[in-house]
Amino acid sequence: MTQSRRIAFIGNSLPRQCGIATFTSDLSRAMSDTLQNTQTAIIAMTDSKQTYDYPPDVIFSIREGEPEDYVTAARILNKGHFDAISLQHEFGIFGGDDGEYIIGLLSRLHVPVVTTLHTILAAPTPSQRRVLLEVISKSARVVVMAEKGRSLLVDVYGVDTAKIDIIAHGIPDRPFHDTESAKARRALAGRPVILTFGLLSPNKGIEVAIDAMPAVLESSPDALYIVLGATHPTLLRQQGEAYRESLRLRAENLGVGHAVQFLNQFVDLPTLLDFIALSDIYVTPYLNEAQMTSGTLAYSFGMGSAVVSTPYWHARELLADGRGLLVPFGDAAATGRAIASLLNDDGKRMAMRRRAYEAGRSMIWSHVATLYLESIDKARAGYRAPAGSHLVSLAIGRPPQQLTSLKLGHFSAMCDDTGIFQHAVYSVPDRSHGYCVDDNARALLLSAHLTAAGKTGIPDRLTGSFAAFVEHAWNPDTGRFRNFMSFDRRWLEDEGSEDSHGRTLWALGACALSDADLLRRRWASVLFERAMSASLSFKSPRAWAFALLGLNDYCQVNPDDTRGANLRLQLAEKLMDLQERVSKVGRCWFEEGLSYENARLSQALIVTGLATRKDRFTQAGLDTLRWLMAQQTGEKRQFRAIGTDGFFDVNQPPKQFDQQPVEATATVSACLAAYTATTDAWWFEEARRAFRWFTGGNDHGISLIDPETGSCCDGLHADRPNENRGAESVLCYLISCNEIERATQMLRPAFPRAGARQIS
Incomplete structure (x- = not known):
């Protein structure tokens, strides 16, 4: 059965x-x-x-x-x-x-x-x-x-x-047809008929075929060129029938108006097949070779029409070996000669028709199905359904580790019905420091990114808790998000930092675009719209960058929101102004010193430039990121995160320690954005180098993650790792896992050659 x-x-x-x-x-x-x-x-x-x-x-x-x-x-x-x-x-x-x-x-x-x-x-x-x-x-x-x-x-x-x-x-399965019988049914008996059909638009080259008709009529004065098909709906909405009328006027001016018939209708299949059957020659004078497939060519060819065509990709293959005639693009004289030669040689035309029909037997719909x-x-x-998630753990620079399933044990242990705790003592959640909107926003961001990647794993009740925390953090009196909350659910401030506000916008944008729940997506979009304006008054470049990353998603969901579109451009210009004022020979950056999540500044400009098609944003992001990567490279090419001991040291080389996961994660994201902008494989390798920091490609050669629980050390000291495993660390690790896996799946085996960048 x-x-x-x-x-x-x-x-x-x-x-x-x-x-x-x-x-x-x-x-x-x-x-x-x-x-x-x-x-x-x-x-x-x-x-x-x-x-x-x-x-x-x-x-x-x-x-x-x-x-x-x-x-x-x-x-x-x-x-x-x-x-x-x-x-x-x-x-x-x-x-x-x-x-x-x-x-x-x-x-x-x-x-x-x-x-x-x-x-x-x-x-x-x-x-x-x-x-x-x-x-x-x-x-x-x-x-x-x-x-x-x-x-x-x-x-x-x-x-x-x-x-x-x-x-x-x-193609439809039809017997080899007798053109004269089909012509008789349309009162065209005895007339040579040339046909073009399909939706009418300028790229079809109808002008060329019309220009060829004087040469055709010289030897076949009764020939009729039928242009069958409605005007393309998009063209019709934009210009009405202006293009069709221009073709009609062209034929009249050439004196061939009587020999060109326009049938302005989107025909059903039986009518279309009748017209193909009555045509002696099908002409497809497309103007560009980059036509991978032509359904009209396939139908006419497969039913046994003699075809004259320009050599676009599909026609070049289908009409090889004498199955049709190819003429140069835009060459009316050559087109006219080819059509006339076939009309005047019944034997040649019939042989071509037979070859086409026999080749077309393999194209009938039943065989194609x-x-x-x-x-x-x-x-x-070969398909394996995404049960849970599978994230890549890549120990690059060391023997490759196996792929490991996404482990949410520590992540789940860090959460309660309020949200995710800030800190842990070793792997034990530390209630004394309570919660913050920074980490709950990161958790909401992770959930949205996993959903966008088609993964499950974070229970919806937890995602709902993160969203509820963000909603509760919103202070309508100040127009800002609160940040720190004690374990007994008391807010410790009326408004948080600019950076925490920007990071929350970022999470809301991702939620609005990718959350699994429709109503939660709408909630995120509405709250983003209320909260976004505050970012324009901020002084923190990182707050601008986080907001820009959120706007990248928000503007996809709300493409008609001019406030969001304008805010995106204004914040990007703020970063551009910083970069242009601060950069100097040998130092291409936004600030006199370096601090935390540095790569997010570059990433924000790259993604904004791609979204708005402003190459100068993208280029500035690439230039600054390239300079930053040089600062984040150790003597053995290992990734060296900017050490916290040297934060904001003016014009000083970065300190080596203490290193934190947030730097590696920001760098992974920024380098993958750079790869998207350039298709240069070097950027992908730099993203992987940054990811190695988690799995042993760091200054101490020590893995900072627990593959069984998914936890991650809070940092790397000069002599040892920081064994505490708080929310920021585990979230950064999981976010990077997801991003590296998605990029790896997309690029392997489809991997580009290095040096193929479009913008450099």
Whole structure:
């Protein structure tokens, strides 16, 4: 008996008018119709301010610009007993910078994902590269539709070829057609017909085909060029039918208006197949080679049309070996000659049609559905659901330690129903020092980051306690957060430090973006909005940096909040002003001295520059971080955290001790941000070098963590480690574990060559 399967698709869906929608709907239908005991469903992407009358197989629609919808979709899929997810990836259909919102959905799934890449860029921006690599890292298998796609993934992105499947674009199964019979049904008998179909937009090169028509008409005066398809919805919303009218006017001015017919409609499948059947030649004059897949080409080719095309990637592969004619980009004269040569040579045209039709038999939807099932089965066979979390413990510079499961024993012991205690005596929580908002904010941040990575482990009741502590810390009378609370739950101040306020904003931003609970995300967003303005009056550069890190997440959730966007730019400019005023030859930094969490200043500028596309922010972050890394390097290349004994020493080299975990964690985060900005492998190695500090790559060669409980020593003295294991230490260690593991999963085996930085 055949095993029953449930497969969900994520992508655009009919009746939305676009190629991805047609592909998703066709593939879903092919799998349910062709494969026994297979049920399919669709999570449909809906573009901004649009509504569609989706069919019953669409079980949920995601508004592309609403991060909460992606979280809801993940919950639906996790609870839907699906065996696998088929994701259709195209940068333009998902929200966030370069479609990054889809990562939040993928990170929460407990089901294997097979991703079909409809576009693969040969020269991606750093952001596009980051997003695509993370999508690939979250996918058990990756499908491309042409050999060129595989070569780009391997050569440009470093993806392991063993993870990639090549499956052609599907086509309907139709018999080889007689064009004259099909023409007769449309009152076109005897006329040579040239066809282009698809959504009308400037990148399709219709102008070139129109310009070719005078040459075609010289030898075939009755020829008709049919341009079939509605104007692309986005273009229609922006410009109306101005582009279509410009094409019509172009044809009239060339004197070929009578020979060019525009059919402005999004046709159903039977109508489309009728038009393909009646065409003698299908022409696809795209203007750019970077077209990985063309559904229109696949349909026409597979049904046995004679094709004239520009040599974009998909066409170059499909039309090789005499299966079509290729002409140079933008060359109307060559296009006209190619079309005329085929119209005037019935034997040549018929032979080309036969070769195309025979090659297309492997592309029919029933066969494609079977290949997708094979890919899905491979994904399921190698998939391990994220039960709990698995964090990487990397003893770099020493023999590698094994991967160890995330250990929350000490973390949990440090918590009660109020929140997390500040300090511990050895591993025993020290109640005498009570609690602080700094550590509870860090705990809320850790919870959000684990959720964003698709991990579980921190009970929701604890996350709720951290959030409740932050809520209680908010003092509406002062517009500030309190920081220190005694064990008997008395606040010891009306307002805390600027840095604690900034750090709390950071945690709220992360919570607003990634928390598992919808209402808690809304709470975090609202409280962030109330509390963010205070940061503009702060004097502390670290408070600005923490707030900027929070704004990086908050602005993703609230892209229309101009106050948040403006505040982000103002705080970044404050850091830029410091750096420009203080830096001098041989010292590129923000202050005359160094102190704690130094790398957060650089990280804040890097992520802000990436988010706002202001390269000068990113460059300043990279320059300062590079200088800082030189200060944090010992004689044997070990990471040497800035010692507390030398905090704020003006223009002095940093002191060696005492070293604290917070410095290593800040450096790990900043170096990973630098890698995202540059794709330079050196930054990733620097992040790993900083992480080694926890596991023995430090001045004493001593591991500071307990792999059984997940605890971490509070610091490194000149002669020994500090054996106390407080909240800040364990939180820093766990945060760095998560970040290193996520980066490692994303980059291995997809690892770039050193020196590939875009910004330096």
